[in-house]
Amino acid sequence: MSAPEKALVVGAGIVGTCCAVYLQREGFRVTLIDRDGPGEGCSSGNAGNFSVGSVFPQSMPGIWRKVPGMLMDPLLPLAIRWRHLPAAMPWFIRFTLNSRRRRAEEIGLALKALYDHVLDAYDELLKSAGAQDLIVRRGRLTTYESESSLHKDAYALELRRRHGIEVQILSGDEAREMEPALGPLVKRAAFLPAYAHTVNLLRLTQVLAEQFVGDGGILLRQTVKGFEGRDHGPPRVLTDAGGHDAERVVIAAGAYSRRMAAQLGSRVLLEAERGYHLSMPDPGVTFTRTIMSSDRFVTIT
Numbered sequence: 001m002s003a004p005e006k007a008l009v010v011g012a013g014i015v016g017t018c019c020a021v022y023l024q025r026e027g028f029r030v031t032l033i034d035r036d037g038p039g040e041g042c043s044s045g046n047a048g049n050f051s052v053g054s055v056f057p058q059s060m061p062g063i064w065r066k067v068p069g070m071l072m073d074p075l076l077p078l079a080i081r082w083r084h085l086p087a088a089m090p091w092f093i094r095f096t097l098n099s100r101r102r103r104a105e106e107i108g109l110a111l112k113a114l115y116d117h118v119l120d121a122y123d124e125l126l127k128s129a130g131a132q133d134l135i136v137r138r139g140r141l142t143t144y145e146s147e148s149s150l151h152k153d154a155y156a157l158e159l160r161r162r163h164g165i166e167v168q169i170l171s172g173d174e175a176r177e178m179e180p181a182l183g184p185l186v187k188r189a190a191f192l193p194a195y196a197h198t199v200n201l202l203r204l205t206q207v208l209a210e211q212f213v214g215d216g217g218i219l220l221r222q223t224v225k226g227f228e229g230r231d232h233g234p235p236r237v238l239t240d241a242g243g244h245d246a247e248r249v250v251i252a253a254g255a256y257s258r259r260m261a262a263q264l265g266s267r268v269l270l271e272a273e274r275g276y277h278l279s280m281p282d283p284g285v286t287f288t289r290t291i292m293s294s295d296r297f298v299t300i301t
C-alpha cells in the first residue's frame, strides 16, 4: 500500500474548508492554512443565501446600458476606482462579452448543473457534523415596490422557470401573509421556494473546520508568502513559519487568489467585488426567510 497523497489548501473560508473536507474524504492527508481563523474572512460577511435558483450571470443582457447611470448615482451598487480600471479592463471586457444573451444562457446552464448539488452536498457534510440546523430551507421572497420593477425582472424570472425552478408571483398582500413584517411599500413579490439560507455564517465554516480537524486534518494559522518552483511536481508553499510540500495544492484564498495564482503562472480573471453587511442584534422586525428588495439592492436575512 502506498502512503496517502498530501494535499494543501490555502484559505479556510467556506470554499477552502469544503475543499479540505472533500479531499480528506477522498483519502488525502490534508493541511488547511489560513492567516486567520476558519471563516473569518468574507465567508462571515455576506447575506448567507444559497441562491440555488439564480441561473444567470451577474452580467445580464443589457447590463452595459445601465452602467453609466449606475456610476453617476452614488446610491446605486456600482462604483469604480478609476486608477484600478486599466488593471481591471480584461475582466470588464470578459464580463461584458458574457452578457450576450446566448452566452448568458450557457452560463445559466453551467450554474444550474452546480446548484443542483449544493444543498444536498451541504446536508451530507452538516449531518456528519450534527449541525443540519445551520441551514434553513424556507425559500426567498424578492420584493417589488411597483409593477414596473417586477417587469424589469421578467427575463431573470423567465430563465428560472425555463430551468425548472419554481417561481410564484404574489401580490403585496400575499407576500405580507407569508412575512407580516413587510410594509405597505411592497406591491408585488416573487417567492422562490428552492432557496435556502444559513442562520450563522461564521459557525457554518467553523463546524466544518472542526469536523475536518476531528477527522485528522491539520489546520495551521500561517500566512502564505509565496511559492518555490520545483523542476518536477507541485511547488513548495512558503509561509511565515516555513515551507510545506504537498502533491496537490488548492488555492482558495478568496479575493487574494488571483495574485497567488499569478505567482504560479496561472492568469485567473478574478476581480474583488466590494459589498457591505450589517449585523443587527435587535432589528425590531422578524423575517422567517430571506427577503431581497429588487428596488433597493439589499438582502435581509
Ligand SMILES: Cc1cc2nc3c(=O)[nH]c(=O)nc-3n(C[C@H](O)[C@H](O)[C@H](O)COP(=O)(O)OP(=O)(O)OC[C@H]3O[C@@H](n4cnc5c(N)ncnc54)[C@H](O)[C@@H]3O)c2cc1C
Pocket: 010, 011, 012, 013, 014, 015, 016, 033, 034, 035, 036, 037, 038, 039, 040, 041, 042, 043, 044, 045, 046, 047, 048, 049, 050, 051, 222, 223, 224, 225, 252, 253, 254, 255, 256, 273, 274, 275, 276, 277
Ligand atoms: C456583502 C456580501 C454579500 C454576499 N452575499 C452572499 C450570499 O448571500 N450568498 C453567497 O453564496 N455569497 C455571497 N457573497 C459572496 C461570498 O461571501 C463569497 O463568495 C465567499 O465568502 C467566498 O469564500 P472564499 O472561501 O472563497 O473566500 P474567503 O471567505 O475570503 O476566504 C479566503 C480565506 O483566505 C485567507 N487568505 C487570504 N490570503 C491568505 C494568505 N496569504 N495566507 C493565508 N491565508 C490567506 C483569508 O484569511 C480567508 O480566510 C457575498 C459577498 C458580500 C461581500
